Amino acid sequence: MKYLGIDFGLRKIGLAVSEGELASPWQILAVKGFSDAIEKTSQIIKEGNFEKIIIGLPEGKMGQVVKGFVNALKKNGIDVETADETLSSKKGLKAMIKAGIGVKNRRNEDAFSAAGILQDYLDSRDLPL
Numbered sequence: 001m002k003y004l005g006i007d008f009g010l011r012k013i014g015l016a017v018s019e020g021e022l023a024s025p026w027q028i029l030a031v032k033g034f035s036d037a038i039e040k041t042s043q044i045i046k047e048g049n050f051e052k053i054i055i056g057l058p059e060g061k062m063g064q065v066v067k068g069f070v071n072a073l074k075k076n077g078i079d080v081e082t083a084d085e086t087l088s089s090k091k092g093l094k095a096m097i098k099a100g101i102g103v104k105n106r107r108n109e110d111a112f113s114a115a116g117i118l119q120d121y122l123d124s125r126d127l128p129l
Helices: 034-048 060-075 088-100 105-123
Strands: 003-007 012-018 024-028 053-058 080-084
Touching: 003 034, 003 105, 012 034, 012 105, 024 034, 024 105, 034 060, 053 060, 053 105, 060 080, 080 105
Parallel strands: 003 053, 053 080
Antiparallel strands: 003 012, 012 024
C-alpha cells in the first residue's frame, strides 16, 4: 500500500511516503495559505496514486485549522485519516541530527516531521508477524 504522511502548515507542508513498513521524508510543499494548500495537496495526492493519507493532528487552534483542511480534502473525494502529531517537530529535528544533517541544511524539518507522523501510524497498526 502506498502511504502519504502530511505535516500541515499554512506556509509549508511536510510530506513523507511509505510503501511498506518504513516512512521516508519526501518533500516540502510551499503554500500561500489555506486554499493553496488544499489545491496543491489534492494535486499531489491524485498524481501520486496514494492509497492512504495520514495527516498529523495537533492540539489547540492549529488543530481546528487542520480539521478544516481534512474536511476540505474529503470534500474533494480524498479519504484521509488523522494521527496524533505530538512532538513530531522535535522527533523530526532529532532524526535530522542523528542522520548527521547540519544546521544549515535542516530546511526539510517538516518532511522529517511528516515521516515521524507516518511512522508512528505505521507502527500502531496491528500487522501479522
